Amino acid sequence: MDLLLNFLPAIIIIVVMFGITMIAALYSTYGERKVAAYLQDRHGPNRAGPGGLLQPLADGVKMFLKEEIIPVASNKFLFILGPSIAMTCALMTGVVLPWGDKFTLFGRTFNLQATDLNIGVLYVFAVVSVSVYGIMIGGWASNNKWSLMGAIRASSQIISYELSMGLSIIALLMVTGTLSFREIVLQQHGGILHWNFIAQPLGFLIFLICAFAECNRAPFDLAECETELVGGYHTEYSSMKLGFFLFAEYINMFISSAVMSALFFGGFNFPGMDFLAEKGLDANWITLIGTAGYFLKIIFFIFFFMWVRWTIPRFRYDQLMNLGWKSLIPIALLNLAITAAVMVIRHSNNFGF
Amino acid sequence: MQTTSFSNRKKVLEQKPMTFMERIYLPAIVKGMSITISHFFKKKATIKYPEQKRTVSSVYRGLHILRRDENGAERCTACGLCALACPAEAITMEAAERKPGEESLYREEKYASKYEINMLRCIFCGFCEEACPKAAVFLEEDFAVANYSRDTFIYGKDRLVEKPKVGTKAFDIVKVGRTRELN
Amino acid sequence: MLQSLFYFLSFTSIFLACMVVFAKNPVHSVLYLILTFFTIAGHYLILNAQFLALVHVVVYAGAIMVLFLFVIMLLNLNAETEPRQSMLMKFAGTIAGGCLMLVLIAVFSKANALPAAHEVNSQIGLIKNLGKILYTDYIMPFEVASILFLIAMIGAVILAKREPKAAI
Known part of the structure; x- marks a missing residue:
């Protein structure tokens, strides 16, 4: 019973988070x-509902009611496995994200976070690197040249951009000195100037660009480039399996917005936090305002993703690879070197050299 | 480089190598993003169609209407000139003689007892409007008719003839019922 | 609890490793190998080496196997294109495998007593401790390995960059 009570907050948070992720997507x-x-x-x-607010429900119903087509020449098991992996991996990342600070309820204090892994950043990274299998397996199992091309484009793109993303994160981790999301967010407490994008502007820019590529979002959506590849890796998919692929993309966008807000934009910290605490506002309220602020940041980033998508045209494939390997990785390495140098100088100053 | 140009108007465009600011692309991207975000707050170019409708010009050629005169009597005398003028052969009619007592319904002694326009054939050229000597047929502003079966697109007099105005004798006779908007 | 988890992971990893060899379709084979890596990552987790587990997933399952899958998908291998092995090859393979098995059996029969598992620090797999050890006690092998990787990387770039004319 005690065990259950210990796990109960985490379970509730997971369920709520699942619901929020789904609704957000x-x-x-x-x-x-x-x-x-x-x-x-x-x-x-x-048309659907006031201001079209019921449109997602209508789309969902449409997706569910469409005919389910599995190509005869496809590998049926892998064909179904592909979208399942994409969806599972997309949903798995949310457990380590810090949705809020401490919350006290019925005399128990718990964090608004499903679990605080001490290597949370790396965990997100691992899940992202595995999620490419969903696309690859789906694309290959369709037994269609377009799908295969889309799958290969997606995987090579994700591998290429994972490198510079990792390097930009390493620079950030050198500053923060921890891999736990919670600690990274707590370190950014105390006003906008303490947020990491001030300390790591270049790292943030690289991370942002790589996040676009990792999510297969425009301008890096070559995997589903309709002018060249019909529909890319989901050419042969229909009904809810297609829905899963599309849904996974939106969940990934939500999650990467959340990761960006947590790593670089202070997570659940908001300006005036200490001021409200001094005024004697209940800690629970501050936590809730922080969570709301976190979601505002996430929504802004999602908007930013869309804003970019409808502004910038799609890259050509060689441009994509050149940008990834010849520009972003050297810049990320430079960022790493600068960060290290600044840290060494600061450190030595502390000792009075 | 020697280039042949017969018109002497050919210009060779020199492509300069991109400067550093151009090569990092970010200023250009920021500029593009500011342009798109400015459109976010602009007045929308589209309208919410069924609720709002655009005003059409006075010579717009939409669905037909058979006009009544100021006393509410039908102007059409079934001369058949519109059917003759019609390049798509969309108009058919049958003439009938006006009975005594129907003077307030039909203006002339002869009137169209049946008047049909096949809206699927009609090309909305407006020749019938031009041909009509009695100023009975007009093409109005309505458009975009839709239905599930083809035979509903043959418009009879029930849907073509203008609704009589309140206060005219024709209004009292026709009452409600024969309106253009039956469908 | 932990022991049963260990046995479960061990048996699944051995089973999946066998499936890598037995699978007819090369793509299936690679997919089994990926699953094997996941079970090995599970082993790391049991040893409280979370960092190693995740790095294992990122590097092996996430990057290297993607490239493997990549190449195999492009080659489009299937049963029809597979060359038929001659009897001689099969014979040689059997003998080589048999020899290896003989050696292994001999080794394990000699090693009658496995050294008792000495006490290890269960916190060694955590990232902080691992980093400290890697950069103090094992700094030399670590740097040698990184130089090796650098050489391999430069070699790959040179091979890829070689002009077609210069090669002749």
Whole structure:
């Protein structure tokens, strides 16, 4: 019973987080269409419900009711496994993200976080690197040249950009000295100037660009480039299996926005936090405001993802590889060297040299 | 490089190598993003169609209407000139003689007892409007008719004839019922 | 609990490793290998080496096997294109495998008593301790390994960059 009580907050948080992730992804599809429309001087979906708010439900019902097609020549098991892996991996990352500070309820204090892994950043990295299998397996099992090309593009792109992403994170980790999301966020307490994007502007830029590539989002959405590859890796997919692929993309976008906000933009910290605490506001309220602030940051980044998608044209494939290998990795290494040098200088100053 | 140009207007464009600021692309990206975000707040170019409708020009050629005169009597005298003028052969009609007592319904002694326009054939050229000597047929602003079966697109008099105005004798006779918007 | 988990992971990893060899389809083979890596990562987790487990997943399952899969998918190997092995090859293979097995059996029969597992610090696999040891006690092998990787990387770049004319 005691064991259950210890795990109960985590279980509740996981369930709530699952629901929030799903809803966020669901409404990202609506948001995407709406943002696209507004950037193009249109109104966007406005028929289903007030302002089109029920559009995601209508889309979901449509997806579920479509005919399920499994190509005869495909490898049936792997064909179904592909979208499942994509979806599972997309949902797995959320457990280590810090959604809020301490919360006291019924005399028990717990963190608004499913689990605080001491290598949380690395965990996210591992899950992201595994999620490429969903696309690869799905693309190969379709037994279609376009799908295979899309899958190969996706995987090579993700591998290439993972490197510079890792290097940019290493520079950040050198500053913070920990791999736990919670500690990284807590270190950024105390005003905007303490947020990591001030200390690591170049690292943040590299991370941002790589996040776009890792999510297969425009301008790096070559894996589903419709002008060249029909539909890319999900050419042969229909019904909810296609829905899973598309859904996983939106969940990835949500998660990477959350990771970016946590690593570089202070997570659940917000300006005026100490001021409110001094005024005697209940700690629970501050936590809740912090969580709301965190979600605001996430929503801003999701908006940013969409804003970029509807502004910048798609890369050519050689440009993509050149950018990844010849620009981002050297810049990330430079960032790493500068960070190390600054740290050494600072450290030596402390000893009075 | 020697280039042949017969018109002497050919210009060779010199492509300069990109400067550093151009090569890092970020200023250009920021500029593009600021342009798109400015469109976010602009007035929308599209309208919410069924609720809002665009004003059409006065000479717009939409669905047909058979006009009544100021007393509410039908102007059409079934001369058949519109059917003759129609390049798509969309119009058919049958003429009938006006009975005594129907003066307030039909203006002339002869009227169209049946008047049909096949809207699937019609090309909305407006020749019928031009041909009509009695100023009975007009093409109005309505468009975009939709239905599930083809035969509903043959519009009879029930949907073509203008609704009589309130206060005219024709209004009292026709009452409600024969309106253009039956579908 | 931990022991049963260990046995479960061991048996699945051995089973999956066998499936790597027995699978007809090369892509299936690679997929089994990826699963094997995951079970090995599970072993690391049991040893409280979370960092190693995740790095194992990132590097082996996430990067190297993706490249493997990549190449095999592009080669499009299947049963029809596979060359038929001659009897001689099969014979040689059997003999070589048999010899290896003989050696292994001999070694294990000689090693009658496995050295008792000495006490190891269970916190050694955590990233902080691992980093400290790597950069103090094992700094030499670590640097040698990194130089080796650097040489391999430069070699790969040179091979890829070689002009087609210069090669002749």
